[in-house]
Amino acid sequence: MTPRQKLRALAEARRGVLVPGAFNALSARVIEDLGFEALYVTGAGVTNMWFGLPDQGFMGLAEIADHTARIRDAVELPLIVDADTGFGNALNVRHTVRTLERAGADCIQLEDQVSPKRCGHFAGKDVISTAEAVSKIKAAVDARRDSDFLVLARTDACAVYGFEAALERAALFAEAGADILFVEAVTQAEEVGALPRRLASPQVINLVIGGKTPISGTDELGRLGYAFVLYANAALQGAVAGMQKALGVLKQTGTLHEDPALVVSFAERQRLVGKPALDALERRYAGRIAKAHL
Known part of the structure; x- marks a missing residue:
């Protein structure tokens, strides 16, 4: 199967697949190396890492497309890509889908916040009208070139209009053609349990460390029927x-040795970035050149 087909199969299985967020190609390599089945290209992580700014709409299409292309080159895992609000109206969403599909995304996430958006677990959010939000989902569905490319529709309406209103929006997004639904920042355990019962489509739950949604175990969320359990910025927070920790020791002591409690080894760093494979290719090509001159 292609990565897109694998992602669709994972969504349909609804077994609570853990999906960590990657904020650059090296973090994506770590996620793949540890055996995860899919990854999320996080807009918040790209904004934090690329600009040193909070997740408040500073990232543009060019930045997320560039990161997606680099991550696509680095790993074989299915990629769910955070495209924020689609960077404009329905026509802009069409362009966003085409750009990210070409960059190697297997699924695009679109949300219904006003622009500039903000992290789903920040205060002060607002959402666009239901009609406009539905039109953007329809535009995304129409714009994809590959029928296996997935559209993930997120609503932040829970924080603005309440849980029932968010459910209504999510159901309309499914009618508009969204493959996967994402009701962001629910705050009660009862709501976490109700979502897979109330909505027929595969769903994502976003567990933000320090955020608004109660943290539950992945096994439990899989039993409830969630397709994906998203830890969008666990890798970034860990990094x-x-x-x-490492730089604190360096500042305090004036030196830093190869201590596995603080830093990975030089050899491990080279393994993660693929140096042994590149060394083998270099030997192969050098051998062919040498033979050609005999």
Whole structure:
């Protein structure tokens, strides 16, 4: 199967597949190396890493497309790509889908916030009208070239209009052709349990460490019927903690050795970025050149 077909099969299985977020190609390599089945190209992570800014609409299409293409080259895993609000109206969404499909995305996530959007677990969110949101989902569905390319529709209406209104929006997104639904930032355990019962389409739940949604075990969420359990920025938060720890020791002591509690080894870093495979290719091509001159 292609990565897109694999992702569709994972969605339909509804077994709570863990999906970590990648904020660059190296983090994607780590996710694949650890055996995860899919990854999420996180807009918040790209914004934090690329600009050093919070997730408040600073990322554009060019940045997320560039990261998607680099991650696509680095890993074989299915890629769910965060496209925020689609970067404009329904026509802009068409362009966004075409751009990200070409960059190697297997699924695009679109949300219904006003622009500039903000992290789903921040206060002060607002959403566009239901009619406009539905039109953008229809545009995304129409724009895809490959029928296996998936559209993931997210609503942030729960924080603005309440849980029932968010359910109504999500159902309309499914009618518009969305393959996967995502009701962001539910705050009650009862709501977490109700979503897979109330909506027929495969669903994502987003577990933000320190966020608004109660953290539940992946096995439990799989039993409830969620397709994907998203940890969009666990890798980024872990990387920041690791940098602070290692550099804190360096600042305090003035030196840093190859301590596995603080840093990966030089050899492990080279393995993750594929140096052994590139060395083998270099030997192969050098051998062919040498033979050609005999």
